[in-house]
Amino acid sequence: MNADATRPPAPGGADATRASAPGRTDATGASDATRASRLAARGAHLAYDRRTVSEAVDADVREGSFTVIVGPNACGKSTLLRAFARLLKPRSGSVLLDGREIASVPAKEVARTVGLLPQTSTAPDGITVAELVARGRYPHQGLFRQWTGTDREAVDAALAETDLTGLVDVPVDELSGGQRQRVWVAMALAQQTPVLLLDEPTTYLDVAHQYDLLDLFARLHGQGTTVVAVLHDLNQAARYATDLIVMADGDVVATGTPAEVLTEQLVTDVFDLPCVVVPDPVTGSPMVVPRRR
Amino acid sequence: MTRTGGRRRTATLALVVVAVVVAIVALGIGDYPLSPAQVVRALFGGDGFASTIVLNWRLPRVLAALVFGAALGVSGAIFQSLTRNPLGSPDVIGFSTGAYTGAIVVIVTGAASSLGTAVGALAGGLVTALVVYVLAYRRGVHGLRLIIVGIGVTALLHSVNSWLLLRAQNEVALTASFWGAGSLALVGWQQLVPALVLLAVLTPLVMGLSRPLRQLELGDYTARSHGLRAEPTRLALVVVVVALTAVVTASTGPIAFVALAAPQLARRLVRSAGVPLVAGGLVGGVLLLVADLVAQHVAADPVPVGLVTLVIGGVYLITLLVSESRRSA
Numbered sequence: 001m002n003a004d005a006t007r008p009p010a011p012g013g014a015d016a017t018r019a020s021a022p023g024r025t026d027a028t029g030a031s032d033a034t035r036a037s038r039l040a041a042r043g044a045h046l047a048y049d050r051r052t053v054s055e056a057v058d059a060d061v062r063e064g065s066f067t068v069i070v071g072p073n074a075c076g077k078s079t080l081l082r083a084f085a086r087l088l089k090p091r092s093g094s095v096l097l098d099g100r101e102i103a104s105v106p107a108k109e110v111a112r113t114v115g116l117l118p119q120t121s122t123a124p125d126g127i128t129v130a131e132l133v134a135r136g137r138y139p140h141q142g143l144f145r146q147w148t149g150t151d152r153e154a155v156d157a158a159l160a161e162t163d164l165t166g167l168v169d170v171p172v173d174e175l176s177g178g179q180r181q182r183v184w185v186a187m188a189l190a191q192q193t194p195v196l197l198l199d200e201p202t203t204y205l206d207v208a209h210q211y212d213l214l215d216l217f218a219r220l221h222g223q224g225t226t227v228v229a230v231l232h233d234l235n236q237a238a239r240y241a242t243d244l245i246v247m248a249d250g251d252v253v254a255t256g257t258p259a260e261v262l263t264e265q266l267v268t269d270v271f272d273l274p275c276v277v278v279p280d281p282v283t284g285s286p287m288v289v290p291r292r293r
Numbered sequence: 294m295t296r297t298g299g300r301r302r303t304a305t306l307a308l309v310v311v312a313v314v315v316a317i318v319a320l321g322i323g324d325y326p327l328s329p330a331q332v333v334r335a336l337f338g339g340d341g342f343a344s345t346i347v348l349n350w351r352l353p354r355v356l357a358a359l360v361f362g363a364a365l366g367v368s369g370a371i372f373q374s375l376t377r378n379p380l381g382s383p384d385v386i387g388f389s390t391g392a393y394t395g396a397i398v399v400i401v402t403g404a405a406s407s408l409g410t411a412v413g414a415l416a417g418g419l420v421t422a423l424v425v426y427v428l429a430y431r432r433g434v435h436g437l438r439l440i441i442v443g444i445g446v447t448a449l450l451h452s453v454n455s456w457l458l459l460r461a462q463n464e465v466a467l468t469a470s471f472w473g474a475g476s477l478a479l480v481g482w483q484q485l486v487p488a489l490v491l492l493a494v495l496t497p498l499v500m501g502l503s504r505p506l507r508q509l510e511l512g513d514y515t516a517r518s519h520g521l522r523a524e525p526t527r528l529a530l531v532v533v534v535v536a537l538t539a540v541v542t543a544s545t546g547p548i549a550f551v552a553l554a555a556p557q558l559a560r561r562l563v564r565s566a567g568v569p570l571v572a573g574g575l576v577g578g579v580l581l582l583v584a585d586l587v588a589q590h591v592a593a594d595p596v597p598v599g600l601v602t603l604v605i606g607g608v609y610l611i612t613l614l615v616s617e618s619r620r621s622a
Contacts, residue, residue, distance in 0.1 A: 085518050111520030118514040122377070124507075124567030131566050138508050138519040143501060191519070 036063040038195055038226050039084045039102075039114070043093035046079050046250070053079040054250035056093055061195075061243075066221040067228045068237040071247035072271055077230045078119065080247070081197050084228065085116040111139035115193035119200050121184055123172045129183050130168040133158055136190035158189035162216065178209035185213065189220075196220065198229040202236070214240050234271075238262050238285040246270055262286040301572075304563040308575040312359060315582055319355045320347050322590060349482075357480040357488075358585045358598075359578040361541040362551055364492055366559070366577020367499060367570055368537035369552030371530055374506055374568045376436030379613060382553035383538040386443020389547035390450040391421025392539055393473050396546070397457045400469045407484060410472060411543035418539035421446060426531060475546040475599020477585050488544045495540070498533050503570055506530060510567050548599050550606020551577050551584075557613070580605075 039061040046054040053076040061067045061084070069077045082088040083095045086102050095102045102110060115136075123132055136158070137151045159165050162182040167175070172183055181201070188196060198217065202210040210233075218240055221227045231237045237244060238258035246254040246261060248270045254261045264277050267288055280287040320336075321327040325346055327335070335347035369382045383389065395417020396410045429435075429442040454473070458466045505526045508516040513523045541548065555577035556568045563572040581598070584605060588598040 082514075087514060087517050106520075107517070107522060108520035111518060114518075116514070116518035118512070118518065120512065121515045122510065122512045124374075124510040126560070126564060127566030135507060135511060136519070138504070138521070141504070187515075 037061060037096070038063045038098060039228070040096040040099075041080065041083060041090075041093070042096065044083060044090040044095050045092045046076065046083055046088060047091055048079075048088075052250070057247075057250060057252060059245055059252050060255070061226060061228050064221075064224065064226055065243045066218065066241055067226075067243040067245060068241035069228070069230045069245045069247060070232070070234060070237050075247045076250040077247055078199050079250075081116070081199050081228065081230055085114055085197050086110045087116075108139050111191065111193075113193055114195045114197060115188040115191040116197045117184055117188045117199060117201055119203070123180075123183075125173065127172055128169050129164055129172060129175070129186075130155065130159070132172055132183055133164075133186045133190050136187035139191060154192050155190050158186040161189055161220075162186040178205050178212075181205060181209070181213065185216070194224070195226045195228070198227065200230050200232065202231065202233070210236070234262065234267065234288045235280065235285075238287065239280060239283050258285055262288065301563050301565055301569075305569075305572050305575065308559075308562070308572055308579070312575055312579050312582075315579055316355050316359060319358075319582055319586055320351050322586065323351065353480055353482050353485050354477050354585070355582065357477050357485050357544070358582040360489060360492060361477075361545060361548070362555070362581025363574035363578040364495075364537045364541050365548065365551040365581070366555035367574040368534045369554075369577070370556035370559070370568045370570045370573030371499070371502075371506060372534050372552070373556050374510060375527060375530055375534075376439055377510075378436050378440055379557050380553070381436060381440050382550075382556075383534055384547065384549050384552050385447070386440055387421050387425060387447035387450060388418045388535055388538045389542050389549070390447045390454070391424075392418035392542040393547050394450050394454055394457070395420070396472055396543075397454055397461075397469045400472065401457055401461045401465055403465075407479075414543040414546075415539045418535055418542060421450065422531065422535040426528075471597070472546045473599075474597035475548040475602070476588075476597035477545055478595065478597070480544060484544055488540055491540045492537070495533060495536055498529075499537075499570065502526070502530055502533060506570075507567065546597075546599060548581065549603045550609065551581050551602055554606055554609045555580050 037060045041057050041059045043056040043058060044054065045052065045056055057076065057080060059080060069080065071077050079088065083090060084097075084102075086095075086097075086105070086107065089103050097105055097110065097113065134147075134151070134155050137147075137154060140151065140154075141147070156165075159168060162185055164179070164182055164186055167179065172180060175183065181204075185201070196217075201217070202213055205213065214236060217227050217229065221242075229240075241258050244254075244256065244258050244261045245252055246266065253270060254266055262277060263286075264275055267273055267275050267277070273288075274291045274293065276289050276291065277286045278289060279285070317329050317332050320332045321329060323346070325342075327343055327347065331343055332347055335343045336352075365383075372383055372386075373379055373381045375381065392414040395413040395415070397413075398417070399409045399413030425439065425443045425446050428446070429439045431438070458469060461469065505516075505521055508519055508521045509523060509526065511519075517523050538552065556573035558580070559565070559569050559572035559576040560567075562576065563569050565572065581602070584601040585598045588601045589595045
């Protein structure tokens with residue numbers, strides 16, 4: 001990748017006029033008619049106790065999209081994701097799942113529609129891979145509906161998808177960081193939700209494992225899952241996203257395809273990072289190359 | 294499921310066998326010794342003197358040890374899982390000390406029937422739990438804060454208990470102290486049956502809450518993203534733990550350390566994921582039964598079983614602290 005650092009800015013920079021400028025929200029009014037939103041925030045005031053993260057955020061996740069949320073630290077990315085997962089109730093405004101106020105949908109029903117891979121999870125001491133993944137089936141079980149063949153198939157499929165079939169009986173504490181993250185992903189997959197929310201899924205992983213996971217998410221997206229991921233790496237975001245949501249200070253400042261949104265102006269303004277944007281030599285998606293400062 | 298699941302079932306089954314064998318041996322030991330064969334015959338419809346001894350004299354105490362030990366083991370297992378800490382046991386964080394306070398208050402004010410004492414203990418345990426829960430509450434209750442607040446409240450209650458005993462008349466203080474040592478000696482069918490009924494009511498609650506408890510072990514965000522209501526579930530589990538502990542304490546007086554040690558022993562024996570409820574209960578039952586045998590037959594004069602568990606538990610706690618500090622060093 002270093003070889004391309006000296007390339008001149010690519011024609012892609014011309015799109016700058018189409019992407020919205022920072023400070024202005026976009027793609028909410030017009031989109032409703034044309035897009036089927038799986039998840040949506042409408043003027044949602046998101047806050048923890050007395051700390052407000054977003055005053056009134058608007059955001060949409062299209063059915064079947066691979067939506068990536070990017071933004072500087074503490075801009076409210078994870079908070080928005082939590083609101084989408086029904087873990088945080090908006091003070092005012094609304095968060096909608098398939099057009100319904102998400103807070104009014106029973107928790108277990110949400111859990112059968114929206115899966116979440118949180119930033120941190122804890123595994124009980126001594127639990128094996130298969131046991132942990134099996135706990136992802138909880139939303140499908142009831143007091144009287146216990147473990148069934150469907151559960152077993154879902155767990156087996158999740159293990160196969162994440163390449164863990166050979167490790168089912170291994171205690172999770174004995175795995176490497178990359179394997180462990182795959183176990184958590186497998187647990188979310190076992191939940192078999194049409195929507196998957198991923199909160200910084202690649203943090204703490206080495207670069208090869210990062211791309212392994214992203215490829216897995218792209219595969220799931222190809223099979224019809226709506227994927228929403230918070231990512232830090234803009235080039236990964238540009239490569240995998242169909243839709244990009246850029247946030248700053250609790251607001252959505254730009255939305256659209258990576259090519260529309262990811263411009264030199266935007267990266268400079270939002271991330272305070274002077275850069276050139278060139279086409280990724282492998283995929284052609286926009287690639288952000290920082291300038292010397 | 295899988296190999297590990299099978300091995301755990303075998304280990305749990307082995308614990309059941311151990312519990313039955315120890316119980317049969319315990320029923321045979323005493324001034325009138327009986328062989329295991331005689332005990333089994335007496336249990337299943339034999340008549341005569343052996344039957345009277347086994348069914349009327351020894352069985353209530355052995356059954357009480359098994360069932361109360363199991364209740365303590367299960368309550369400890371739930372609490373250690375909730376707090377994610379091997380020290381998170383209802384007796385360490387003050388529930389049984391609070392029950393003792395309740396019992397002393399009843400005894401000192403002169404209403405010292407066994408029912409009165411039991412009610413006092415129950416109320417004392419529940420109030421203590423409520424106080425600890427409220428003091429530890431800050432946008433939900435978390436493990437370590439609950440333990441530290443509980444230890445503080447326990448210390449406070451100990452001084453309250455001493456003060457109450459010092460002010461009381463001698464014979465009243467003696468009754469209260471005897472109760473406070475924790476003993477199965479006075480448990481007959483009359484005391485046992487109501488306790489068994491209460492525990493039987495609690496059992497389905499424990500079973501219903503066991504799977505939500507497993508989800509809570511994954512962290513609140515994950516548990517909630519699986520559709521669990523984390524805080525109400527936690528509160529329900531705390532209530533069940535307090536109820537289990539209070540029923541036992543009300544019947545016997547405070548019995549220390551079974552709730553603390555049994556779940557961790559069980560975890561090592563069964564090699565389970567997290568703290569096992571069923572195995573914790575089985576180990577608790579066996580532990581209390583063996584401790585009660587020691588209390589009755591090893592010393593020249595019988596001592597309260599609470600003293601024996603205190604000694605065993607003290608050794609266990611020191612071992613635990615030493616190994617924890619080694620691990621963190």
